Amino acid sequence: MRLSIIIPAKNESVGLRALLERTRRQCPEAELIVVDDGSDDGTGAFARDQGARVISHPMSLGNGAAIKSGVRAAGGDVLLFMDADGQHDPADIPRLLARLEQGYDMVVGARSDGSQASWGRGLANRLYNRLASYMTGHHIADLTSGFRVARADRFRPFLYLLPNGFSYPTTITMAFFRAGLAVAYEPIQAGRRKGKSHVRLFRDGVRFLLIIFRIGTLYSPLKLFFPVAALHGLAGLGYYAYTFSTEHRLSLATLFLLSSAVTIFLIGLVSEQITQLMYKDSDNPAPRAKPDAERPNG
Structure with a gap:
């Protein structure tokens, strides 16, 4: 199977160097796509110098929009998504792919409690997980993880559902369960991000609160x-x-x-x-x- 690795990035030149180098060593044959979402720190040029295929947005359209651009451009049978901030370890990629080979349609890297950026975000993620588990009737270990691998022919039909901003992982997970597709969770240990976080406590806290209600209306109102x-x-x-x-x-x-x-x-x-x-x-x-x-x- 051909593997396409899609990395959305906005002003992530600090974390990209180590991530691209380690990812290339781990998956030398994979198609490596970096979607530069309107960066102003040279993220796109840096990724291109590292040998990645770069898709550039002239302005910031959002993380979900970057994911959609990457998926439309990818040529692989399997799509792997990673964050550009260095939290995801490319050494975990073989475990996710091996789990996918067991017959699943998507495998999500489930972060441990110690991997959360702060206690507040950890608490919010536990709330999302419990609500989503209630809605789907299945245990959801990590609803918002951006580290996941999916079969391209399963993922693409749901592109029209994905929001341009936050939170594509929530939407695609619920869509897969709603369509009766098989989703598995593989435990991972996420590291500390490199560079400045784009998440704002109040602004994005309100957004994630709205996502809770969106989960319900998306899956089973x-x-x-x-x-x-x-x-x-x-x-x-x-x-x-x-x-x-x-x-x-x-x-x-x-x-x-x-x-x-x-x-x-x-x-x-x-x-x-x-x-x-x-x-x-x-x-x-x-x-x-x-x-x-x-x-x-x-």
Whole structure:
């Protein structure tokens, strides 16, 4: 199989040198693509000098947009994604590829708790993982890891779903599970990033909070809408019981809570149908199944 390694980069000239050298030594035959997302520190020129194929954005379009540009340009049967900040160890690549050969459609490098950049980001990632595990019914060890390998014919049909900014790993993971494709997690130890982080605590914290809700609407909206509708319904019934026992009347608040419960449930039901149609694509390849055993996800 031909391997294409895609590295999105924005002002990452500090971390790229060691990463490109080690990656080239580890995978000398692989197609090495660096997507320069509007850098102003010479990242593209440096990567080109190191022998990588460089795709340049004239302005910063976002990490997801860089991933999409790299995937469209890649010629490999297998796509491997790495961050340009030096956190991912190219020595882990053979383990991810070996796991992929076991029949999986995507293998994700799952970071240990000690690999998180800060306790705040570690806590947020655990929240994302638990929510995504609830939505999919499968254990998700690392929802936001950018170190992953996937079969190109499985990945490309979902390009239209990926956001231009944050967070392509979240979206593609949920899309794979939603389509019934096999996803595995391989433990890795991520290092400290080289250079300045592009993540801002408040700005990106709000973005990631929105991603939590996007996960639900992307995968199975009814799993989010139904609990909210049930909460409104129970509150309405409880308040009705209270007002009837104390004042022998039906209050407007009770009517509002009960009607909103029905409305929320119906919105969730419609969203569920829209999601079904969004994933209904005749060109999307069906997952390969083992003949005599069901493949596990996780």
